[in-house]
Amino acid sequence: MRTVVGLWRWRRNPLRRGTDLAEAWVALTAVLLLALATPVVGWLGGKRVDAALRETARVQHEQRHRTSALVVSRTPRRALPAFDAESATEQNMGTRVVATWRAPDGTARGGTVPTPLRTPRAGDTFTIWADAQGRYVRAPMNAEAGRVHAALAGLGFATLGAGLIEGVRRLIVWRLVQRRYQRLDRAWTETGPDWGRTGAGS
Known part of the structure; x- marks a missing residue:
């Protein structure tokens, strides 16, 4: 303004x-x-x-590669919903389960991972993402x-x-105002001593 x-x-x-x-x-x-x-x-x-x-x-x-994971068992604690910065959405990570899956080279891998299944049971399958070494990673x-x-x-x-x-x-305006005040001070210094005197410049 x-x-x-x-x-x-x-x-x-x-x-x-x-x-x-x-x-x-x-x-x-x-x-x-x-x-x-x-x-x-x-x-x-x-x-x-x-x-x-x-x-x-x-x-x-x-x-990152899609692979199918097989539920071995459920873990006792439920994973909390988390905000995924890569997908810009809040994802319900669901229940964490112990699962096994295959790495891209075909070797078996396993670990505790979140599953989108509401009530996972042993033997259920779901899709996860794995890196080149077969480790679980988030979706790209x-x-x-x-x-x-x-x-x-x-x-x-x-x-x-x-x-x-x-x-x-603002910086430039501040400098202009400072310069304005300096000129006013100089003018006052030149005029001030004679201010109010009879015949002093009037």
């Missing part, structure tokens, strides 16, 4: 100072940068993050999650750019 108000300093006024005009130019420049540069920065930043996440998702899909990042993270990153870059522009504007 102050930035927009600063534009009014352009109006013709016999009391307008040079710093007032400079402040108006600073305000106009800040408004243009906020309107034009900030969206561009956000878009470019989001695009870079999106490209990086796409590459991450591609690598994860290459390194999906396209939707990548878009969400890229959009949030773009918004963050835009917000950071807007904050930087506003910070620079």
Whole structure:
């Protein structure tokens, strides 16, 4: 709001100072940068993050493999719902079970893993993801999650750019105000001793 108000300093006024005009130019420049540069920065930043996440998702899909797991037994404790940063959703991990599965090379693997089955029993099967060594891993990042993270990153870059522009504007205006006060102090120093004296410059 102050930035927009600063534009009014352009109006013709016999009391307008040079710093007032400079402040108006600073305000106009800040408004243009906020309107034009900030969206561009956000878009470019989001695009870079999106490209990086796409590459991450591609690598994860290459390194992680679906496999079928066989329930051996249930564990006594139930896994709590968790937010999966790679899928951008809250997943109910369900019950943790002791299961066995096959690694990509065909060797047997086993361990305690979460299952989406509501009431798993010994002998039930479900799908899990495993890495190249056959160890249990989370599902690879999906396209939707990548878009969400890229959009949030773009918004963050835009917000950071807007904050930087506003910070620079405030710093420049602060310097202009300081210069204005310095000139006022010098003028007062020159005029002050004679203030109120009869015939002193009047």
